[in-house]
Amino acid sequence: MMARLFLLLLCLAGLGTAQAQVRAFDDIVASGVLKVAVYEDFPPYSFRADGQARGVDVELAQKLADSQGLALELLWVAPGEKLEDDLRNFVWKGHYLRPDVLADVMLRVPYDREFSYKRNELGELVNELVVMFGPYQRERWQVAHDTRRLAEVPSVAVFGYHPIGVELESVPSFYMSSVFGGRMSRNTRHFASPPLAFAAMREGQVDAVMAMRGEIDWLLHEAGDPQLKAADNAYPEMGRQQWDIGMAVHESNRQLAYALEGGLVELIGSGELAKIYARYGLRYEVPELYEGEVQAQTRGD
Incomplete structure (x- = not known):
């Protein structure tokens, strides 16, 4: 009895010491795999149908992996109470139930300066360890x-x-x-x-x-x-009625962010991302950050 109790305590202690590791860009390339976190059961963005991964974010993740010559590994994640919980659990620290699992990049993160620089009650940056970049959808x-x-x-x-x-x-x-x-x-x-x-x-x-x-x-x-x-109408007294959705990586992995953003710009400029959206019946609207680049590509600059 005492031996079993000791083993149980030892295992529980081990759960607390497991440490997720953020993979550097060179390590990601060497592994041949890009790990992308997407929300589970969230159509039309990321979901499973007949055992197959489907959705706008799933197809975008595959295209981004392809742009780097990497295979795609999807990490299906459940949303927490707050977005900063999700960023902590899947981008920079790890979830207590999955402490050794971190994504290289997470999709469907608001591209919002105010949220990026949000501070807690102590005046500390809540998302200091995260870089939010690459807006790919206007919602x-x-x-x-x-x-x-x-x-x-x-x-x-x-x-x-x-x-x-x-x-x-x-x-x-x-x-x-x-x-x-x-x-x-x-x-x-x-x-x-x-x-x-x-x-x-x-x-x-x-x-x-x-x-x-x-x-x-x-x-x-x-x-x-x-x-x-x-319907085609506005929403009086609502405040913000549109926002951009992008990606997030650990703040030490800006090289990965630059590489993925390059692939994203190509997908937007070529019209390939709009085609992905159209396959799911969605209207695609270019985020403000890339409107100028798309117009330049359209003119052939």
């Missing part, structure tokens, strides 16, 4: 509606009279519950995910859904129902 909020019950959405004020589905504890949830003095809160229905809200719209439980544009485009594409449409 927005989007409403989809069933034209059989809601012909158009000239303003979000229509949801004072029509029920709308949103993801629980999301920006659309907070927005629809509070904007215009909360007049739309009684018609705001909450669901565990955008796909469940969308399914509820198809079943007639709600007349519209609000989520990220990429998710809405994908759900409309998969539904293939011409009566379901994306």
Whole structure:
């Protein structure tokens, strides 16, 4: 009994001492493999279908690995409570359940100066050990509606009279519950995910859904129902309505960031990234950082 207890304590102690190692660029090249972290079960960005990895981020990860002459190894990760938790767990320190596993690069990270330089209550930089770079997608909020019950959405004020589905504890949830003095809160229905809200719209439980544009485009594409449409309207009093999504590496691995950004610029300029998005029914909008380069390539400069 005592021997088994000793072995258990020894194993637990070992869990605490395992240390994730950030791979230098030369070591990554020598290994022949690029390790890329993507979120699990997050269509249309990264998910599995019939046992195969699919999604915009999965295909982008493969193209980035190809640009460096490397094989791709996907690290499927679950989101934490906050993005800085994910960066700590999968980019610079390691998760306590997977302490020896780190990605070389993580996708779907906001490219945002304010977030990059965020400080904690002690005034310390929260993301000091992370470099965020390479914005590859511009994201927005989007409403989809069933034209059989809601012909158009000239303003979000229509949801004072029509029920709308949103993801629980999301920006659309907070927005629809509070904007215009909360007049739309009684018609705001909450669901565990955008796909469940969308399914509820198809079943007639709600007349519209609000989520990220990429998710809405994908759900409309998969539904293939011409009566379901994306609305074209703004969101008064919301604040930021669009943002760029990029990548993150450990701050010691800027050489990898430069190399991957070179591959990304080529994908954007050639139109290949837009084709990847189109395969999933998504509209592609070039992030502001690369608009000038794309225009130059279009002119043949």
